[in-house]
Amino acid sequence: MRALLSIAAVGLFLVACGPQTPGSVEPAPEAGPEPAQSRAVVGPILITFNEMGAGEINGATPLTVDRIKGHFPNAEVQRERNGEPDIITIRRPDGLRVDLHPGIDPKRVGRILGRGGPVVGPLGEELGTGWIAAGFTPDLCVRGQEGSALTLVCYRPGEPRLGYIFVLPDFEGPADSVLSEALLEKGARLSAFVWTAD
Numbered sequence: 001m002r003a004l005l006s007i008a009a010v011g012l013f014l015v016a017c018g019p020q021t022p023g024s025v026e027p028a029p030e031a032g033p034e035p036a037q038s039r040a041v042v043g044p045i046l047i048t049f050n051e052m053g054a055g056e057i058n059g060a061t062p063l064t065v066d067r068i069k070g071h072f073p074n075a076e077v078q079r080e081r082n083g084e085p086d087i088i089t090i091r092r093p094d095g096l097r098v099d100l101h102p103g104i105d106p107k108r109v110g111r112i113l114g115r116g117g118p119v120v121g122p123l124g125e126e127l128g129t130g131w132i133a134a135g136f137t138p139d140l141c142v143r144g145q146e147g148s149a150l151t152l153v154c155y156r157p158g159e160p161r162l163g164y165i166f167v168l169p170d171f172e173g174p175a176d177s178v179l180s181e182a183l184l185e186k187g188a189r190l191s192a193f194v195w196t197a198d
Contacts, residue, residue, distance in 0.1 A: 047098065047114060049193040050122040051159045054098065054112045059197030061109045063088060063102050072096075094118055103197045115192035121164065131188040134164065138179060141166075152179070152188065165192040 047055040056071050068088055069077045075092040085106055090098040095117030103110015120126055125134060136154045144151035150171055153163040166188040171179065 045094070045118065047096065047117075047119045048122065049112070049114055049119060049162055049195055051162050053109075054114055054119070054193070054195055057100065057109055057112055059103060059109060063100060063107055063109050068100065092117060108197075110197045112195040113192055114194075115165075119193060121162070121193060125164070125190060127190055127192070129190040131166065131184045134166075134190055136164070136166075138181065138184065151191070152184075153194065161196050163194040163196070164190055165194055167191040 052058055053061075057068075061067065061071075063086075065077050065079055065088060068090065069075075072090050072092065075090050075096065078089050078091075080087045080089055085102045088100040090096060090100070096119070097114070097116025098119070099113040099115070100109050101111040101113070102108065116127070134154075136156075138152075140156070141152040141154040144153060144165070150168050152166045152168065154166065155163055166184075168179070168183070169187050169189070171183060171187070
């Protein structure tokens with residue numbers, strides 16, 4: 001009997017000293033991704049004109065000062081009553097100059113004129129771009145109307161809503177004369193974008 005007890009005691013001793021199976025240890029919680037930090041805005045905020053509108057403004061945008069201020073929080077947004085219809089102007093310290101005109105529905109934006117500051121076209125065209133760099137030909141353009149007879153408004157094929165307005169500083173008239181390619185190459189400069197909803 002003592003022999004059996006001795007064998008059992010030695011067996012227990014060996015089991016206790018043998019290799020241990022690790023118990024279920026919960027892994028340390030993984031560090032989650034660091035919270036994303038928003039980038040600081042550096043420099044002017046570009047307003048891109050394209051066939052759909054300008055920035056977040058298009059033909060569905062209500063033509064109200066409060067609504068427009070929501071899109072341009074750091075800008076001076078005013079309604080100018082120069083007769084009918086009213087125009088909303090947007091002015092920002094970085095030089096942004098945008099005018100919003102009503103459309104067929106006077107409560108909605110119908111025309112957007114970008115004539116100053118950080119406004120660009122869909123291909124990155126900037127105000128001041130010359131005729132050759134802009135890549136237009138005279139057949140893609142029409143003369144400006146009334147007081148804008150010394151300008152050309154050009155449209156890319158398949159984009160009838162977005163016009164590129166070129167000034168002609170070296171042109172002396174008459175207003176209805178045909179403009180030569182040489183004159184355009186010499187002096188025509190992109191001075192504004194105009195988007196029309198209708």
